[in-house]
Amino acid sequence: MSSLWPRLEPLLAQVQKPARYIGCEDGAQVPEHAPHKVAWLLAYPDTYEIGLPNQGLQILYEILNERPDALAERTYAPWVDLEALLRRHGLPLFSVDTHRPAADFDILAFNLSAELVYTNVLNCIDLAGVPVRAADRSPEHPLIGAGGHCTYNPEPLADFVDFFVLGDGEEVIADITERVGQWKVAGRTPGSRERLLRDLASLEGVYVPSMYDVAYDDDRLVGVTPRFPDVPERVEKRTIADLGEWPYPKRQLVPLTEVVHDRLNVEVFRGCTRGCRFCQAGMITRPVRERPAAQVRRMVGDGLRRTGYDEVALTSLSTADFSGIERVVADTVADPANCGQVSVSLPSLRVDAFTVGIAAELQRARRTGLTFAPEAGTWRMRQVINKLIREEDLYGAVESAYSQGWRRMKLYFMTGLPTETDVDTLGIAELARNCTEIGRRHTKGASVTVSVGGFVPKPFTPFQWFGQNTAAELQRKMWLLRDELRRDHSVQFKWHDPKATLVEGMASRGDRRMGAVIEQVWRAGGTFQEWSEHFDLGLWTDALAAQGLSAEEIVYRHRHQDEVLPWDHLSAGLHKDFLWQDWRDALAEVGLPDCRWTPCYDCGACTGYSIEHVVASATPPAGGSQGTGQDLDWTPAPVPVQLGSRS
Amino acid sequence: MRVRLRFTKLGKVRFTSHRDVARIWERALRRAGLAVAVTEGFRPRPKLSFGLALSTGHESLAEYLDVELATPLDAAGVAGLPARLSPELAVGVDVVAAAAVEPGGESLQEAVRSCRWRIEALGVDPSSTERLVEVALGADELVVTRQRKGRDVTDDLRPAVLSVAVVGPTAGGTDLEAELAVHPRSVRPFELLAAVTPLASEGRVLRTAQLIWREAGREEPLLAAVDPDAWRASHAQPCTTGRDPRDEPSCTRGVEAEPGHDRTKHFPVPAGGPPER
Incomplete structure (x- = not known):
């Protein structure tokens, strides 16, 4: 099939931000399609400017295009103006690289980073000219795949997606490519699609929902079981053992138009063992796998020269924990090739003065704002969520930041956490006020922005059993805080819409019956639900009622220990009894230290897959309480880490 | 410097x-x-x-x-x-x-006082456009209405339209060449079309020159x-068409290209050209 460009071109003159659809980025590839190559169309189901920087998609894009038996192009959800024009002119979803129709590809693979994009997934499948329900597809249709953090509860999308990938994608895409390539070469005969899917179901890290039966008893889920003996009862996630073997992206895409995170990004480690109990990312990406420092330096240096960016972000779930972070930062800032013009950003700052010291070093070029995430307003609450930041850590960090020239501070919090009382919620206001007071000692214009989101319990965390606060309760807490901070002009208060939090909760822990709700919302025109101008709670509550479901059942109630959870047939490596014990510890307000620097407590993530932490230092980084709230002034006992012997 | x-x-x-x-x-x-x-x-x-x-x-x-x-x-x-x-x-x-x-x-x-444009008027043929251009150039004023800060404002474009001429047919309409002043405000190509050939819609638009006015004449x-005609030919194809990337300059840059491979091939870089007066 040929390019749709000649037919798209006149439409682009009529839409907002047409540069979203032209491709042509530095790093973009123009792959050659051929019968022996498996063609992947990697889709981000949100706008180009949100989706382009996604590192997971860029990593797979490069790895697939390096293979002789595969190719990959990209697509993003067209904004509503272009979608209307496409439908009016009978044009399908297209790739931005060669503007080929989506249905020309063998696999349409979605990145699922957030729940509110689910209706966009259905819209993209439909725009591609593929039946939205997997059961309605024939051999000529592309396979619909999905990966990313949301796949740890894939059930709400199980009716629409042919296969899900759990965990790291770097290796498993090779296995999938080989299987799909054989299918393609053998000719897509009737019945072959089902045989292929059954074959894919046996791959480690691949979940094929159509190979499982779902049983309910009295309206409650009682089991998800394989339909065939060769389909695994439990699907384990895929984990790469050594990040150093995957120095991707090697040629990060440099967009021609403005996107979020418009800078060079270098992933310095994957996984996190801080053990914050609300944090799904930290639980499902274990163990910690650091990239060798020398490779980080090389990727930073090469990347800056190639892209022309003047900013690099060292990304991970907690970058200040990277062994030898100070050296890497100092080397980058001091590199004469960078002419002193390069700034380094750490998107996830730990809350202590030591971290601010690094920040001062790396933001020499520009010193605008600093962001910290204490997450909760009182020490008691932070013990419950295991984010063990002491008040003096926060004030030390803030003091240090203001004294070194920062004027603006942003603090992230959650409300609606387990055991939370109004004392905890109002504690947020008190922390913020104390921070501005510290700031005023240094600068008159000190200001603090407090950003509060409602807590959504996520699968494979100790809080997966917790009943989410109702939208009304979250709204009451937001207003409580708003009223408390109303007269304080140095504190700006921002909150996330509790109505959107409710819908996130439905998708986060709903079972397969949520599929019909998502389909109904999509059919009613509910796309781009993560955009406040398009979000419509009414569509969701109507659809829920029409399907005979309730928010009470899916979102608000606490789960029992012996209850079957919709993701029990999947595994992120974590033992369910570990998570249950951690949930009990949370309710008892007992903190749990980071296992990188303390003995193993067998969460299952390492032992289950025979892999280990890869960290270059067996001792915690210097300074502060490391956010653990514990006295770390001791000589650590031998711990199960692989000492970094690589340079 | x-x-x-x-x-x-x-x-x-x-x-x-x-x-x-x-x-x-x-x-x-x-x-x-x-x-x-x-x-x-x-x-x-x-x-x-x-x-x-x-x-x-x-x-x-x-x-x-x-x-x-x-x-x-x-x-x-x-x-x-x-x-x-x-x-x-x-x-x-x-x-x-x-x-x-x-x-x-x-x-x-x-310094720049006017711009020269190549403007495609879609949906109209050259001969009828020719007549409309004659009428427009003979008119004392060319009034257009536009929205500014929520209110309708009328402007006379005639003094800013320094020249218009039909170049010839395109696949979907007619190519015009025009010189439009930029002071006191820049006249936009679609405004010219609205004033001259109201039935046409705007197709491809190409700025061919920005001009500084000197006593001796206009200069770039x-x-x-x-x-501009070479441009039509060389840009009939988009930069990625899904054809074999070796056949044409692709969006993929330098890294893959052989050393010394010259990617600046859309235009011959000139040593100089005839001065435009």
């Missing part, structure tokens, strides 16, 4: 905005290793000054940028700038001329031999 660069904006990249082009330039200058002077202060910015903005979607053979260099270049260095910078820019953005300019001189935005800030 200050250098003036003339560049094109052709093909798919025409869908980027004026601000996007500024960002593309900032990165390209760093990639080329050119030390650009930066502004003082809290957030240092490179000292770049662009000429008249070009609407998103319009193409151009005559965009301009003045760059303040921190380290001066000799004459050969300046002459080498087109070849040095074009590979670092987006496909369709090619530097076609470069020259040192006196610091403290008139800025491009002040920098000369380059760029031919």
Whole structure:
């Protein structure tokens, strides 16, 4: 099939931000399609400017295009103006690289980073000219795949997606490519699609929902079981053992138009063992796998020269924990090739003065704002969520930041956490006020922005059993805080819409019956639900009622220990009894230290897959309480880490 | 020292905005290793000054940028700038001329008085358009109404329409050539169409020249031999068509290309051209 460009071109003159659809980025590839190559169309189901920087998609894009038996192009959800024009002119979803129709590809693979994009997934499948329900597809249709953090509860999308990938994608895409390539070469005969899917179901890290039966008893889920003996009862996630073997992206895409995170990004480690109990990312990406420092330096240096960016972000779930972070930062800032013009950003700052010291070093070029995430307003609450930041850590960090020239501070919090009382919620206001007071000692214009989101319990965390606060309760807490901070002009208060939090909760822990709700919302025109101008709670509550479901059942109630959870047939490596014990510890307000620097407590993530932490230092980084709230002034006992012997 | 660069904006990249082009330039200058002077202060910015903005979607053979260099270049260095910078820019953005300019001189935005355009009027044929152009040029005024701050404002475009002529047919309509003044405000190509051929819609639009008015006549800030008709031919195809990437310049840059592979092939970089008066 040929390019749709000649037919798209006149439409682009009529839409907002047409540069979203032209491709042509530095790093973009123009792959050659051929019968022996498996063609992947990697889709981000949100706008180009949100989706382009996604590192997971860029990593797979490069790895697939390096293979002789595969190719990959990209697509993003067209904004509503272009979608209307496409439908009016009978044009399908297209790739931005060669503007080929989506249905020309063998696999349409979605990145699922957030729940509110689910209706966009259905819209993209439909725009591609593929039946939205997997059961309605024939051999000529592309396979619909999905990966990313949301796949740890894939059930709400199980009716629409042919296969899900759990965990790291770097290796498993090779296995999938080989299987799909054989299918393609053998000719897509009737019945072959089902045989292929059954074959894919046996791959480690691949979940094929159509190979499982779902049983309910009295309206409650009682089991998800394989339909065939060769389909695994439990699907384990895929984990790469050594990040150093995957120095991707090697040629990060440099967009021609403005996107979020418009800078060079270098992933310095994957996984996190801080053990914050609300944090799904930290639980499902274990163990910690650091990239060798020398490779980080090389990727930073090469990347800056190639892209022309003047900013690099060292990304991970907690970058200040990277062994030898100070050296890497100092080397980058001091590199004469960078002419002193390069700034380094750490998107996830730990809350202590030591971290601010690094920040001062790396933001020499520009010193605008600093962001910290204490997450909760009182020490008691932070013990419950295991984010063990002491008040003096926060004030030390803030003091240090203001004294070194920062004027603006942003603090992230959650409300609606387990055991939370109004004392905890109002504690947020008190922390913020104390921070501005510290700031005023240094600068008159000190200001603090407090950003509060409602807590959504996520699968494979100790809080997966917790009943989410109702939208009304979250709204009451937001207003409580708003009223408390109303007269304080140095504190700006921002909150996330509790109505959107409710819908996130439905998708986060709903079972397969949520599929019909998502389909109904999509059919009613509910796309781009993560955009406040398009979000419509009414569509969701109507659809829920029409399907005979309730928010009470899916979102608000606490789960029992012996209850079957919709993701029990999947595994992120974590033992369910570990998570249950951690949930009990949370309710008892007992903190749990980071296992990188303390003995193993067998969460299952390492032992289950025979892999280990890869960290270059067996001792915690210097300074502060490391956010653990514990006295770390001791000589650590031998711990199960692989000492970094690589340079 | 200050250098003036003339560049094109052709093909798919025409869908980027004026601000996007500024960002593309900032990165390209760093990639080329050119030390650009930066502004003082809290957030240092490179000292770049662009000429008249070009609407998103319009193409151009005559965009301009003045760059303040921190380290001066000799004459050969300046002459080498087109070849040095074009590979670092987006496909369709090619530097076609470069020259040192006196610091403290008139800025491009002040100096340029009019622009020459190639404008495609869709849905109308050349002969009827010819008649409408004659009528328009013979009229005392060409009144257009536009919305400004929520209110209707009427303007007489006639004094700003310095010339219009039919060039010939295109696949979907008629090509016009026009010279439009930029002061007191820039007249936009769609306004010209609205005033002259109200039934036509705007197709491809190409800026062919920005003009400074001197006593001796009109002159371009920098000369380059760029031919609008050659542009039609070379840009009939988009930069990625899914054809074999080896057959044409692709969006994929340098890294894959062989050393010395010249990607600035949309336009022959001229040694100089006939002065336009």
